[in-house]
Amino acid sequence: MIQLIRGFKDILPGEVELWQEIERVARQLFDDFGFKEIRIPIMERTELFKRSIGEDTDIVEKEMYTFPDRKGDLITLRPEATASIVRAYIQHKLFAKDPVQKFFLLGPMFRRERPQKGRYRQFYQIDAEIFGVTSPLVDVQLILMLVTLFDRLQVPDISAHINTLGCPKCRPGFKSALQDMLMSVSDKLCSDCVRRRDRNPLRVLDCKVPACREALEGAPSLLDHLCSECRDDFAEVRNSLDKLKVPYVIDKHLVRGLDYYARTTFEIQTGSLGAQSAVAGGGRYDGLVKELGGPQIPATGFAIGFDRLAEISGLKPSDFERKPDIFVAALGEKSQTLAFEWSCRLGLIGISTEMDFSDKSLKSQMKRADRLGAAYVLILGDKELEEGTAPLRNMATKEQVSLPIDGMVDKIEETLRP
Numbered sequence: 001m002i003q004l005i006r007g008f009k010d011i012l013p014g015e016v017e018l019w020q021e022i023e024r025v026a027r028q029l030f031d032d033f034g035f036k037e038i039r040i041p042i043m044e045r046t047e048l049f050k051r052s053i054g055e056d057t058d059i060v061e062k063e064m065y066t067f068p069d070r071k072g073d074l075i076t077l078r079p080e081a082t083a084s085i086v087r088a089y090i091q092h093k094l095f096a097k098d099p100v101q102k103f104f105l106l107g108p109m110f111r112r113e114r115p116q117k118g119r120y121r122q123f124y125q126i127d128a129e130i131f132g133v134t135s136p137l138v139d140v141q142l143i144l145m146l147v148t149l150f151d152r153l154q155v156p157d158i159s160a161h162i163n164t165l166g167c168p169k170c171r172p173g174f175k176s177a178l179q180d181m182l183m184s185v186s187d188k189l190c191s192d193c194v195r196r197r198d199r200n201p202l203r204v205l206d207c208k209v210p211a212c213r214e215a216l217e218g219a220p221s222l223l224d225h226l227c228s229e230c231r232d233d234f235a236e237v238r239n240s241l242d243k244l245k246v247p248y249v250i251d252k253h254l255v256r257g258l259d260y261y262a263r264t265t266f267e268i269q270t271g272s273l274g275a276q277s278a279v280a281g282g283g284r285y286d287g288l289v290k291e292l293g294g295p296q297i298p299a300t301g302f303a304i305g306f307d308r309l310a311e312i313s314g315l316k317p318s319d320f321e322r323k324p325d326i327f328v329a330a331l332g333e334k335s336q337t338l339a340f341e342w343s344c345r346l347g348l349i350g351i352s353t354e355m356d357f358s359d360k361s362l363k364s365q366m367k368r369a370d371r372l373g374a375a376y377v378l379i380l381g382d383k384e385l386e387e388g389t390a391p392l393r394n395m396a397t398k399e400q401v402s403l404p405i406d407g408m409v410d411k412i413e414e415t416l417r418p
């Protein structure tokens with residue numbers, strides 16, 4: 001038997017209802033905050049991700065699904081959505097009418113990481129991006145939206161971690177202080193970190209190898225190297241979070257795994273997913289639109305790991321599962337023909353109806369109705385056809401009413417929707 005690919009998964013009925021509910025709640029929140037949906041391809045030119053996420057990141061170095069198409073052009077299954085949304089924003093000149101644009105996107109992403117709980121090779125993100133606003137208040141709004149969404153989805157045990165990565169003005173000073181420190185612990189670092197130390201030292205802070213993490217405990221903090229604008233900017237973020245009563249922790253190690261960030265970065269972390277503590281991450285990327293060929297327009301955003309969110313939400317799929325409104329237990333050919341006609345007509349008016357097509361016994365049909373959780377069962381056999389009425393049983397109260405076969409669909413509608 002052919003099995004699915006390692007690190008990929010099916011989301012089956014019984015689980016998918018929770019995904020639908022999460023999607024519904026997220027869409028409502030985006031709508032309330034003025035975000036518009038954007039849909040973009042799942043493949044892009046490899047160059048787009050290299051230039052935006054950064055050549056020295058784990059994603060670009062090790063995790064992308066990249067292959068030549070038939071003409072030899074290198075294409076990549078998107079490992080995240082931000083780069084593509086920026087590409088679309090520039091390509092369609094979405095800034096021309098109004099540079100301020102807010103987008104959200106739901107969809108699959110692909111990273112060839114080592115699969116484990118909460119980490120998949122095809123996973124889903126709920127992504128949000130805001131273009132054209134310099135004020136750090138929109139970063140705060142994004143964090144507020146995340147915390148609100150997690151609250152509405154009954155996610156326990158989460159905390160918002162925030163940090164700032166400075167700007168092109170203050171980061172070089174920090175980088176050289178960090179490089180000096182990294183030189184002194186070089187013998188304790190993994191080979192990736194030694195290589196990244198010279199090219200992109202911030203990436204070293206993001207290394208997941210335990211020995212590297214230990215060696216980096218005394219690393220300098222960007223918070224001590226901020227220029228006055230970045231310091232004020234970060235203070236405004238904190239003040240505004242305080243005002244909105246959003247709890248947070250300042251996490252100076254939060255450098256994020258992508259190169260495009262500057263200033264505010266944040267993650268929503270959870271204690272319930274083992275090693276995969278980040279359920280959502282994001283931050284400001286003021287330089288990326290220009291870097292990818294557009295005008296100098298600031299931007300900020302986040303992405304939630306949908307799979308992780310579904311795993312830790314306190315909501316249960318069964319709370320959102322649609323059960324049949326009515327099961328028609330039909331016995332004999334004539335009854336079945338009639339039941340089929342009714343079930344089609346009931347379906348068309350939004351009354352979900354199931355029936356049995358194989359002429360099973362009444363007992364086994366009743367069992368199936370019970371298993372499906374049907375709210376009502378209508379019994380239709382030769383006797384009922386002769387008498388011109390059929391019993392409709394409320395499965396919860398066990399009450400039974402007799403309905404005329406003539407005009408049955410209308411009668412069922414009246415009974416179910418008084």
Ligand code: HAM
Pocket residue numbers: 079080081082111113118119120121123124125127128129257258278279280281282283284285300301302303304305306307308
């Ligand atoms: P990211 O931190 O790489 O950021 O991913 C965001 C979230 O996606 C993570 O916090 C995690 O929940 C989920 N995630 C990442 N990799 C996996 C995986 N292999 N399996 C399951 N879940 C995963 C970004 O992608 C940025 N584009 C976020 C952003 C948007 N920044 C600005 N705008």
